[in-house]
Amino acid sequence: MQAIHFGGGNIGRGFIGEVLNQNDFDIAFVDVNVAIIDALNEKKGYTIELAEEGKPEVLVNRVCGINNGEDPEAVVSAFEKVDIVTTAIGPKILPYIAPLIAQGIQKRKAAGIFEPLDIIACENMINGSSFLKEEVQKHLESGDESYLEQYIGFPNAAVDRIVPLQHHNDILRVTVEPYKEWVIDQSQSKNKALRLEGVHYAEDLEPFIERKLFTVNTGHATTAYNGRYAGYQLIDEALRDESVLAEVKEVLSETGALMIEKWKFLPEEHQKYIDKILSRFSNPYISDELTRVGRTPIRKLGYNERFIRPMREAYERDLVVDGLIRTVAKIMAYRDENDEESQELARLLKEKGTKEVICQVTELTDQELIGQIAAAYHHLDSQSYLPQ
Template identity: 35%
Template sequence: MLKAIHFGAGNIGRGFIGYLLAKSGYEVTFVDIADSLVDDINKYKEYSVIILSDVKTEEKVKNVKAINLKDKEAVKKAVLDADLVTTSIGANNLKSTAGLLKEVLEERMRANDRPLDIIACENALFATNIIKETILEGASEEFKKYLDEKVGFPNSAVDRIVPNTNAVKECPIDVLVEDFFEWDIEKNKVKVNSEIDGAEYTDNLEPYLERKLFMLNGAHATVAYLGYLKKYEYIHEAIMDEKIRETALSFHKECLKALNIKHGMEISSLEDYSKKVIKRFENSYLQDVVSRVGRDPIRKLSNKDRLVSPLKLCIEYNLEYNTIAKGIAAGLLFDAEDDPKAKEVQALIKAEGLRAAINKVCGIEDEKVIDLIIENYNQIKNN
């Protein structure tokens, strides 16, 4: 039986990656820093994935276990014996995890010659590259050769909405998910894990990564920020607001033109994807909270993330980007009290002004673009 170690036992880890790996016959071990979560996984050893759609279904994930990230030796021992390492820990945490993996891989190089794949499953472009580049820093020639021959670093695109709901669960580690999912993996970089059930293997990942980041994550954030400002609690409520819905569709139109030019993706195919995304936003069973989707605007408004990336691509191809600018403006108005990153953005705007905040948070320097974001910001604020 192949062994998988998954860093991050949260909802995405259990409800998406761990779920698919278990269905594929892997022995799944989660690694997490939350004591109670690790304890519960080891106590129950199984959990239900509850799929929320027109018909609610339930699937069991059995024979799972967990290791506390603080127990470094246990983590290292597990990785030494693994066939696959995956992550869903947030892109900001990949470098520290890569440092730990580097130590294990150096030991593994001497201990056995079995191949291994490491796949980051994050809402970021080419996230596995972050792990690989960190591991390669200061590496010896011998270690580089070992990595090249024995360790695969496929990037991947992951897509499944797994909300934090208040629904009553029979077991505390049960997880509720939408019925849609997509996991695309770079085929040519895989060493051994080429038959994961439910995963799609592709020779060219970038179109899928950007389609998902722009049209799902970017539109999702825009709907959340506008919904928050209109005092909606859930995404399914916000998307039924006519003006917010029009904004989401316009956001998609701007993005899909850029994706069509850059990747040659067919407009009709992108329009079909847009319809699927909007339908997913309408799923009231998910109870997807607006403030959850908008959380951490510093990351979501950053230069290479879901809002600024499509804006830059539209600028590059001389396309309209007013709706994307509106999404960024709405994110700059997101001031949820329980979100420290949102409070940080508001403090920066207050201390240094909106123009400086756009430059620092979004990494945008073009004055014309900044002016457009400010114009949208004032329109949203005044309305």
């Protein structure tokens, strides 16, 4: 069987590639990184190293690369023979690959392929595949719509495995944490005959993706912004500081209270989930930079993202959100000269009032919440802090 995977980066090679390969797929990785694509085509395989005692290895083979910048036609052609399409490319990049996916769908239709195909966005975002579908639809003709609705599924998914930034002599080698979880919404799948081993198919993804995003990713990002504010570089290092750890625990107890009330997770089970996540963050075999986890702060301040969504939903239910508010204030102050969004945030705060910027980036409308975030921001010892 054949897979196309968009994004030959860390999670693409370090998780999606592993699962697809173990399910007997040949994988065409689509990426604009020339060095990665050339290496995939030359070596046709790569090694995943597990970040644990003994550093066991997993080999992934039967892979190739297609450079969508140089050879978009090859990507479109590959859609004729493909059995599954996945992405792990970053939420902001999905609109850029949507035209190619639309052409690939049109190619299948023109070739008279009436086999169902699932296209699964494995990004850290709620309803990532639904968002991709909307982007793809912008590039289809009205005559393609019924083909799309009948044969092409965009099941939403949640993907959990920590894969830090890393550099090896072998550019394809990738070190990953042992933990992994991939959940797909089966109610949105069109190719029901294809079920990947190692993937959990859920009837309703929402509780899973919210629990993952608002625990793993909210906790991770809280560590990053509070850790940077306290002057640290790495996730495990920041969590060894009691004050950072206390802030992370407080934020996770706030999002946890929401998850327990909204989705009826059992408090004891949810606490175990939190404890497991904190131990994953502290894995001594992984060195995860705070700048990776804090990357693209404007995206992370989005209305449906890891801070603002749980904050507004908890607030509506009269649950405590003080820790979330304090960390959002620190995101506003976060600076990384290599991160365009952090530069943009600094520019906005220079040009506009604090409350105006909060409204713009978070899309919050509740003046009380906006006022509390602004007050927390003005109470910070330093309203900008840089990675050293």
